[in-house]
Amino acid sequence: MSGSAVNGCWKNDTEALFEIRVQTKSAEWTHQANILVGTVSIDAERLTGYIEWTGGNKEDIDLQTGQSAANDNSYMEQYKAVLLVHPTMSSGYTTEYTLYDIDKNGIPELIVREKAVWYYIYTFDGTKVVSSEENYWSYSNCLYAYDGNGIAVHDGGMGYLHVEYVSLFSMTDNRLEWADTLMSTEECSYENLRAFLDTLTPIDDFIPITDDSYLTN
Numbered sequence: 262m263s264g265s266a267v268n269g270c271w272k273n274d275t276e277a278l279f280e281i282r283v284q285t286k287s288a289e290w291t292h293q294a295n296i297l298v299g300t301v302s303i304d305a306e307r308l309t310g311y312i313e314w315t316g317g318n319k320e321d322i323d324l325q326t327g328q329s330a331a332n333d334n335s336y337m338e339q340y341k342a343v344l345l346v347h348p349t350m351s352s353g354y355t356t357e358y359t360l361y362d363i364d365k366n367g368i369p370e371l372i373v374r375e376k377a378v379w380y381y382i383y384t385f386d387g388t389k390v391v392s393s394e395e396n397y398w399s400y401s402n403c404l405y406a407y408d409g410n411g412i413a414v415h416d417g418g419m420g421y422l423h424v425e426y427v428s429l430f431s432m433t434d435n436r437l438e439w440a441d442t443l444m445s446t447e448e449c450s451y452e453n454l455r456a457f458l459d460t461l462t463p464i465d466d467f468i469p470i471t472d473d474s475y476l477t478n
């Protein structure tokens with residue numbers, strides 16, 4: 262396969278596990294991932310390649326080492342530097358953080374929580390850290406995992422009407438943006454909303470920013 266390029270495209274109605282295997286004289290590289298639509302491009306002569314996922318995320322690969330950008334831990338040091346700009350405590354609350362792969366590209370986003378309800382989202386674009394707008398969400402434990410690109414956020418409950426809702430926020434151009442309302446007490450009961458939240462997996466593994474164990478190999 263030396264000197265050639267191989268491209269493949271998969272289109273499926275349901276999510277399935279695919280294995281992409283590339284073998285050269287110096288290395289054999291195997292990649293497994295759950296994808297709906299994906300494109301792989303391999304240049305065996307240069308021993309490099311990439312997989313481009315649905316939504317435009319691109320994962321670069323070094324075929325000599327079998328490593329991808331998603332396995333490159335360079336983002337860890339940059340995330341550590343980000344933590345240094347946040348106060349360790351604010352308004353009596355410990356500033357905390359966690360890692361969660363919002364866009365499912367293999368590189369987790371850094372989520373920082375200040376004052377229990379202020380959330381700061383950072384992503385790594387392969388070269389540098391990109392920050393999103395800060396978010397005020399009403400509850401200290403309001404984040405839930407989402408199967409696709411995004412996180413579910415439980416918010417609201419303030420004011421005269423006391424409307425609560427669960428919103429989907431997704432990564433777009435390396436920034437977190439509102440994408441959809443998944444459920445609202447304007448259209449359902451509070452019991453139904455809480456029952457829906459019970460079906461989701463909470464993102465609640467926050468630790469103090471003084472503890473960098475999540476960012477240590």
